[in-house]
Amino acid sequence: MRLVNRKRALSFVFATVFSSAAFSNETQATGAPADGAKLIETKACVACHGKDGNGVVLATGKTDPQYPILAGQYASYLEYSLKAYRSGTRKNVIMAGFAQQLTDAEIKALAHYLASQPSKLHTLKGIE
Amino acid sequence: MSFSHRTIKAWAANFGALSFGLAVALISAATNASAQGDPVLGKDLTYTCSGCHGIEQYKNAYPQYNVPKISGQNYEYLVAALKGYKVDERAHPTMRAQAKSFSDADIENIAAYLSTATEAHK
Numbered sequence: 001m002r003l004v005n006r007k008r009a010l011s012f013v014f015a016t017v018f019s020s021a022a023f024s025n026e027t028q029a030t031g032a033p034a035d036g037a038k039l040i041e042t043k044a045c046v047a048c049h050g051k052d053g054n055g056v057v058l059a060t061g062k063t064d065p066q067y068p069i070l071a072g073q074y075a076s077y078l079e080y081s082l083k084a085y086r087s088g089t090r091k092n093v094i095m096a097g098f099a100q101q102l103t104d105a106e107i108k109a110l111a112h113y114l115a116s117q118p119s120k121l122h123t124l125k126g127i128e
Numbered sequence: 129m130s131f132s133h134r135t136i137k138a139w140a141a142n143f144g145a146l147s148f149g150l151a152v153a154l155i156s157a158a159t160n161a162s163a164q165g166d167p168v169l170g171k172d173l174t175y176t177c178s179g180c181h182g183i184e185q186y187k188n189a190y191p192q193y194n195v196p197k198i199s200g201q202n203y204e205y206l207v208a209a210l211k212g213y214k215v216d217e218r219a220h221p222t223m224r225a226q227a228k229s230f231s232d233a234d235i236e237n238i239a240a241y242l243s244t245a246t247e248a249h250k
Contacts, residue, residue, distance in 0.1 A: 055202070065202040065243070068209075074185075074194035084219070091217040120200040122247050124174065124181040 034106045036113020043101060045110070053114040072119035078111035164203055165236030167245075173238050176226065188220075199245045206239035 040046050040053070050056050053070035055063040070078060084090035086099035086107075102110070177198070180186055186195045198206065212218040213227035214235075230238065 065204040068205040076193035077196040080193040089219045121197040122199045123184050124178050124199045
């Protein structure tokens with residue numbers, strides 16, 4: 001299952017490398033503000049993280065636990081993480097491929113869109 | 129050409145060992161998805177996590193960003209992230225030190241607790 005998902009994600013990386021590069025030039029040229037809700041689909045994040053950042057549901061009915069829930073996460077942390085994947089300070093072959101296709105403005109837009117989506121993520125409650 | 133009794137016996141033994149190994153591999157692959165750490169053991173280990181991850185809007189200093197929400201996060205991702213800090217594939221001095229202080233079993237227990245922790249947990 002994991003291998004299949006990796007393969008699927010990798011094929012998305014290769015499929016989007018060229019098309020998304022063209023897309024980002026387009027948005028840059030028109031000066032349109034980056035739209036997180038659109039980017040999550042055009043940049044193929046949706047394949048693993050789902051449309052709202054809550055992940056993809058497996059045939060078992062459960063959400064695939066290998067991918068993080070991004071919905072409801074702090075925007076500043078999502079932005080930091082994407083830039084870390086992009087620069088390579090955080091090592092992940094698949095995420096590096098995706099993040100390298102994103103401009104700073106697109107990363108910011110994605111981070112804010114995902115942070116605004118509802119999820120079950122919450123701050124850790126202290127132990128009494 | 130004939131095979132001695134010993135040769136046949138050796139083959140049988142090898143085949144037996146091979147199929148046993150295969151069976152073990154198949155069973156462990158099948159149960160792997162549900163084989164998780166122990167959330168009860170993990171809970172105590174998360175005491176130090178709450179120093180940073182237990183404060184709403186708490187900020188990391190340089191660079192500045194909010195320390196992520198980790199409660200309710202997915203199990204396998206938490207395990208991968210903690211092991212990533214442990215082997216320096218993720219850059220954060222405090223998190224590296226924390227992760228290195230934990231065994232792999234500790235990490236699985238922590239992830240089991242965090243992934244099942246709900247808002248109601250006190």
